[in-house]
Amino acid sequence: MDAGERAGQLLMVGLDAGASRTSLDALVARRHLGGVILLGGWGDGVDRVRATTRHLASLASAKDTAGLGMLLAVDQEGGAVQQLRGDGFSRMPSATAQGQGSATALTADATRWAGQLRAAGVNVNLAPVADTVPASLGRANGPIGQYDRQFSSDPERVARMVGAFVAGMRAGGIASTVKHFPGIGRVTGNTDVTASGITDRRTTVDDPYLEPFRTGIQDGVELVMVGSAVYSRIDPGTNAPFSRAIVTDLLRDRLSYDGVVITDDVGAAKAVADVPVGQRATRFIAAGGDITLTARPSTVPTMHEAITEKMAADPAFAAKVEAATTRVVDLKLRMGLARCS
Numbered sequence: 001m002d003a004g005e006r007a008g009q010l011l012m013v014g015l016d017a018g019a020s021r022t023s024l025d026a027l028v029a030r031r032h033l034g035g036v037i038l039l040g041g042w043g044d045g046v047d048r049v050r051a052t053t054r055h056l057a058s059l060a061s062a063k064d065t066a067g068l069g070m071l072l073a074v075d076q077e078g079g080a081v082q083q084l085r086g087d088g089f090s091r092m093p094s095a096t097a098q099g100q101g102s103a104t105a106l107t108a109d110a111t112r113w114a115g116q117l118r119a120a121g122v123n124v125n126l127a128p129v130a131d132t133v134p135a136s137l138g139r140a141n142g143p144i145g146q147y148d149r150q151f152s153s154d155p156e157r158v159a160r161m162v163g164a165f166v167a168g169m170r171a172g173g174i175a176s177t178v179k180h181f182p183g184i185g186r187v188t189g190n191t192d193v194t195a196s197g198i199t200d201r202r203t204t205v206d207d208p209y210l211e212p213f214r215t216g217i218q219d220g221v222e223l224v225m226v227g228s229a230v231y232s233r234i235d236p237g238t239n240a241p242f243s244r245a246i247v248t249d250l251l252r253d254r255l256s257y258d259g260v261v262i263t264d265d266v267g268a269a270k271a272v273a274d275v276p277v278g279q280r281a282t283r284f285i286a287a288g289g290d291i292t293l294t295a296r297p298s299t300v301p302t303m304h305e306a307i308t309e310k311m312a313a314d315p316a317f318a319a320k321v322e323a324a325t326t327r328v329v330d331l332k333l334r335m336g337l338a339r340c341s
Contacts, residue, residue, distance in 0.1 A: 003318075005066040006325045007307035008032030010285065012071065012262065014295035016040040021052040027297055028056075029064040031304045034328060035071030037126070038083055039295055042074075046088025046120045053121025060337075068329065069337030071175075071291075073124035076117060080147040081127075089116050095129055095161075099151030103164035110165045114172020123175060123335060126225060126262075128165040130178040130212035132158050133185040142190035142197065143180075143227075150185060155208050159215040166219050175335060178216035180227025180264055181251060182240065183209045191228040191264065191271035198271050199230045205250050214255055222331060223260045224251060226289065228271040239272055241284045248288035260290045260331050267294030278306025286317060290324040 001009070012035035015024055024036060036056050042049050053072050060069045074083045079094025092098075092113060098106055117125060133145040135153040144150050151161040162178060169176040182203055189197030203209060213224065226241045235245040241263045251257050266272050266280040275283070281292040281303040292303060311318040332338040 001066045003308045003311050005032045006321050007304050009034035009325050009328045010291055010307065011300060011303060012037055012291050012293045013297050013300050014039040017042045021055045024297060025059060027300055028059045031300055032065055034065065034068060035073060035291065037073040037293060042083055043085040045086030049084055049120040057121065068332050071124050072122050073126055074122050075126045077127040077129055077149060081149060084120060094148035095151050096148035099157060099161050103160050106161055106164040107168040110168020111171040114169045114174040118173045125169055125174050126177045126179065128162050128178065130158060130162045130216055131180060131183045131185040132209045140188055141185055142188055143184050155211045158212040162212045163215050163219050166216055166221050175222035177223040177225050178213050178221050179225035181213055181224050182231065182246060184227045184229050187229050192269050195271050199232055201232045203231050204233050205254060217255055217257045223262050224257060225262050225264055227264050228269055241266060241289060242287055244287045252288055260327050262291040263289065263293050265293055265295045267296035267299045277302045282306050282310050285320050285324055290327050
């Protein structure tokens with residue numbers, strides 16, 4: 001792959017439910033994009049989703065995506081965060097409700113939900129949530145607790161349910177993602193909509209709240225999503241996606257994760273609004289990350305050009321891009337989206 005193709009594999013762009021299924025065609029072709037996430041609430045049932053994913057998958061070609069298939073992702077957690085609804089999709093209970101049952105039952109449910117995603121042409125679920133919200137904070141936790149997105153307030157139980165959900169997704173043929181590393185259960189602000197209240201002053205590198213992420217990693221989860229909060233006891237003042245201490249030292253080295261790392265949305269999220277658009281991608285890669293997710297297609301050209309320009313100017317950064325691309329291609333090989341030649 002040339003520089004532009006490598007950069008494209010490290011970007012995932014959002015397709016809003018209100019947009020035409022062809023609206024990203026030129027962007028995918030010109031920027032060699034490796035992934036699309038369906039956003040905005042697709043409530044019309046499986047037929048529309050399947051038609052959209054079939055079209056998106058058809059954009060993969062030797063010329064436009066270096067012969068690599070597309071990662072086609074959704075947020076299908078359950079409860080308030082279930083992007084795909086309607087005919088063909090079960091109504092999923094919230095993670096808090098899921099967490100009240102047995103791990104065996106959750107694996108069975110997740111296997112069924114995965115089958116529905118696969119029938120819709122989706123291959124990546126950006127779930128489960130591995131964050132633990134302390135009972136003392138509860139719904140005052142803006143991103144997770146407010147919406148019952150946590151399995152439990154006990155990290156050991158969260159870990160069991162994370163493992164069960166991942167196992168079910170894999171049984172149903174869907175790659176899963178533990179998020180939002182290293183945990184956003186102790187903040188009050190939702191990083192999507194504010195830069196206030198997003199500093200975690202408790203989490204450390206040996207925190208028990210890391211156990212659900214460790215479980216997912218040990219169970220072979222396909223992706224880990226890094227949240228956009230700030231961790232004053234790990235890397236003060238730095239949003240997690242841009243922190244080498246978090247992405248490389250903690251996630252890759254201390255927790256021994258060698259797979260694909262993806263950001264939470266850094267296109268529209270208020271938590272990173274002060275960071276120049278191009279740097280949101282280059283700083284993440286420099287920290288040890290792989291795929292930058294942006295909900296705003298308009299940010300893709302700037303991010304893509306920032307990656308390729310920095311590759312040309314900085315051999316050390318180019319080596320990081322090569323390593324990141326290798327991890328993405330390896331994942332696609334395991335998912336049947338690429339072939340060895």
